[in-house]
Amino acid sequence: MSERSGVIHDLGYRRYDGPRDGTATIARTLYVTGLRHTYGLGRSGKSKILPFILLAMATLPAAIVVGVVVLTGLGSLPVTYADYTNQVQLVISLFAAAQAPVLFSRDLRHRSIVLYLARPLSSSVFAVTRWLSLTTSLLFFMWVPTFLLFAGALLAGLDKSDQLEGLLKAVVLQLLLAALVAGVTGLISSVSLRRGFAVVGSVVALIVVSGVVTSVQAITNAQDADGIGVAAGLLSPWSIFSGLADAWHAGVVTFTPPGSAWALAYVLVAVVLTALCVLGLVARFRKVGSR
Amino acid sequence: MAGVTGELTGLLPTNQSVITTAGLTKHYGSVHALTDLTVDVGPGVTGLVGANGAGKSTLIKILLGLLEPTSGSASVLGHDIEHASQEIRRLVGYMPEHDCLPPDVSASDFVVHMARMSGLGAAPARERAADVLRHVGLDEERYRPMGGYSTGMKQRAKLAQALVHDPHLVFLDEPTNGLDPAARTDMLRLVQRIGSDFGIAVLVTSHLLGELEQVSNHVIVLDGGRLLRSSATTDFLRRTGNLLVEVVGTETERDRLGEALAQRGLTCRPRGSMVAVDPPPPELAEAGAVHDVIRDVTAELGLGLMRLEPDHGHLEDVFLEGGAHV
Ligand SMILES: Nc1ncnc2c1ncn2[C@@H]1O[C@H](COP(=O)(O)OP(=O)(O)OP(=O)(O)O)[C@@H](O)[C@H]1O
Numbered sequence: 001m002s003e004r005s006g007v008i009h010d011l012g013y014r015r016y017d018g019p020r021d022g023t024a025t026i027a028r029t030l031y032v033t034g035l036r037h038t039y040g041l042g043r044s045g046k047s048k049i050l051p052f053i054l055l056a057m058a059t060l061p062a063a064i065v066v067g068v069v070v071l072t073g074l075g076s077l078p079v080t081y082a083d084y085t086n087q088v089q090l091v092i093s094l095f096a097a098a099q100a101p102v103l104f105s106r107d108l109r110h111r112s113i114v115l116y117l118a119r120p121l122s123s124s125v126f127a128v129t130r131w132l133s134l135t136t137s138l139l140f141f142m143w144v145p146t147f148l149l150f151a152g153a154l155l156a157g158l159d160k161s162d163q164l165e166g167l168l169k170a171v172v173l174q175l176l177l178a179a180l181v182a183g184v185t186g187l188i189s190s191v192s193l194r195r196g197f198a199v200v201g202s203v204v205a206l207i208v209v210s211g212v213v214t215s216v217q218a219i220t221n222a223q224d225a226d227g228i229g230v231a232a233g234l235l236s237p238w239s240i241f242s243g244l245a246d247a248w249h250a251g252v253v254t255f256t257p258p259g260s261a262w263a264l265a266y267v268l269v270a271v272v273l274t275a276l277c278v279l280g281l282v283a284r285f286r287k288v289g290s291r
Numbered sequence: 292m293a294g295v296t297g298e299l300t301g302l303l304p305t306n307q308s309v310i311t312t313a314g315l316t317k318h319y320g321s322v323h324a325l326t327d328l329t330v331d332v333g334p335g336v337t338g339l340v341g342a343n344g345a346g347k348s349t350l351i352k353i354l355l356g357l358l359e360p361t362s363g364s365a366s367v368l369g370h371d372i373e374h375a376s377q378e379i380r381r382l383v384g385y386m387p388e389h390d391c392l393p394p395d396v397s398a399s400d401f402v403v404h405m406a407r408m409s410g411l412g413a414a415p416a417r418e419r420a421a422d423v424l425r426h427v428g429l430d431e432e433r434y435r436p437m438g439g440y441s442t443g444m445k446q447r448a449k450l451a452q453a454l455v456h457d458p459h460l461v462f463l464d465e466p467t468n469g470l471d472p473a474a475r476t477d478m479l480r481l482v483q484r485i486g487s488d489f490g491i492a493v494l495v496t497s498h499l500l501g502e503l504e505q506v507s508n509h510v511i512v513l514d515g516g517r518l519l520r521s522s523a524t525t526d527f528l529r530r531t532g533n534l535l536v537e538v539v540g541t542e543t544e545r546d547r548l549g550e551a552l553a554q555r556g557l558t559c560r561p562r563g564s565m566v567a568v569d570p571p572p573p574e575l576a577e578a579g580a581v582h583d584v585i586r587d588v589t590a591e592l593g594l595g596l597m598r599l600e601p602d603h604g605h606l607e608d609v610f611l612e613g614g615a616h617v
């Protein structure tokens with residue numbers, strides 16, 4: 001008995017001979033932790049405030065719409081799923097701008113990246129995992145109101161196959177959008193390590209550029225020079241999203257909808273731009289990690 | 292426990308090298324951070340000594356796979372750095388020289404997270420983090436955000452994350468950096484325990500030979516990216532076991548003494564206000580013989596002997612001596 005308690009209170013070093021996870025499991029742990037951190041979960045109470053206020057702002061209109069549709073028995077939703085995302089783009093952009101630094105600036109600024117890269121995950125797996133966390137976080141942010149609307153539509157007894165089609169289109173477009181926005185805001189945050197600069201940079205890239213593009217599209221449309229407006233649409237994630245939604249009849253109306261060839265170009269640009277951002281992130285993490 | 296020890300010795304037989312490098316070279320443009328480094332590091336504590344910019348951190352980063360060497364090869368725990376760097380990073384721990392702790396996280400949360408990033412499950416990660424934080428002496432403070440830590444506490448937290456996954460080898464890059472004398476002694480004692488009690492091989496860097504010779508079994512000295520010397524600490528002390536002599540007066544008296552000692556067959560050189568006397572030639576090797584010669588010579592010259600003591604080993608000796616030999 002005394003022997004055992006002696007062992008329990010032994011202050012000597014104990015070796016660890018239990019199981020060790022492989023790279024895939026470690027990456028999954030990092031992914032889940034990163035996803036939680038974008039909502040302040042597992043962090044200080046203070047860091048939960050902003051993401052949840054923004055989520056509430058992005059969801060409240062959907063809740064009102066659902067209430068109206070269910071109570072008044074409207075024959076259709078006043079807004080399509082894709083258009084809803086387009087309408088609350090300001091809030092989504094703010095969420096991305098504010099939370100990307102959590103995943104892409106902190107480790108670089110405080111140099112804890114070195115501690116990660118001295119462990120099994122490589123810089124490429126690390127960067128891709130971080131990007132996946134932010135992409136998922138953005139998808140979740142858009143899907144909460146989207147699926148709330150869908151539930152409301154079903155509750156109000158609207159045609160299920162119509163609703164499903166609209167929902168499916170929205171989900172695919174949101175996937176493309178989330179991947180691109182996560183790449184762009186991630187790269188900006190990994191370069192400008194001061195949180196303020198990162199947020200401003202992302203706001204410019206998402207909100208300001210999008211506003212400029214929309215103005216250009218409105219002007220070129222009025223001047224019968226739609227081609228320029230369509231091409232300008234390639235410059236912002238939001239105009240790519242709305243242009244594609246318009247071309248795909250997902251219920252978004254733009255000044256200069258792309259034709260089918262241009263729509264393909266929109267998709268290609270979105271994919272290539274996302275890939276370039278992820279490659280840029282890998283290079284950035286590798287460089288800082290070796291210092 | 293016996294099984295663990297068995298496994299460990301299976302992995303690291305005492306006669307096998309923990310680290311070997313062959314012709315390892317790293318150039319940053321015209322800066323030659325490491326040049327043709329060929330060394331062998333065994334189990335226990337190995338000190339890596341060199342002045343600022345000697346290439347210590349560069350060597351560690353190459354061994355971890357964070358930097359690619361310009362040429363040459365190396366293996367760590369039997370794994371080649373070029374082909375099995377991920378396997379290496381599974382088995383080693385790393386304490387960087389610079390700050391690397393997020394200020395808004397507690398040491399406890401951070402070390403648990405780092406354990407998970409090394410592949411430990413949630414429960415063992417918590418258990419080991421608590422254990423290791425206790426070993427490094429961060430008990431009470433570990434639930435506070437690390438931003439408020441003193442340098443000493445930060446160094447302990449950095450050490451804890453390097454040990455939490457029970458590595459077979461740890462790289463400690465200047466663990467005593469910024470510590471006051473008491474904290475320095477504590478840290479050095481801890482380093483020694485890691486090598487002996489914990490059974491983890493240690494490669495620890497410093498620019499002070501004096502502090503590493505207390506805790507290392509073996510010392511490697513780098514100078515400007517080149518290997519100056521690699522030998523067991525005992526050899527090291529014997530070979531640097533010079534004598535320091537100081538006499539009353541100015542440089543004139545110092546030089547008169549030096550010249551007179553040289554005429555008696557001793558190799559001397561000035562160091563500050565003192566004369567450093569190399570280990571004696573064979574005919575004076577008998578215990579006390581050199582002391583007698585020095586006393587005689589000072590008396591003959593009519594100089595006042597202020598100090599005659601063994602040299603405690605300063606890095607500059609090694610450099611001077613190495614420069615003379617190489
Ligand atoms: N990224 C880099 N680009 C250019 N030169 C570098 C780079 N990193 C290190 N060096 C140079 O390589 C040399 C070795 O640097 P290293 O950091 O390995 O030295 P050290 O022995 O760790 O020095 P310290 O005691 O200051 O930590 C130095 O001359 C340094 O200036």
Ligand SMILES: [Mg+2]
Binds near residue numbers: 347349
């Ligand atoms: Mg260094």
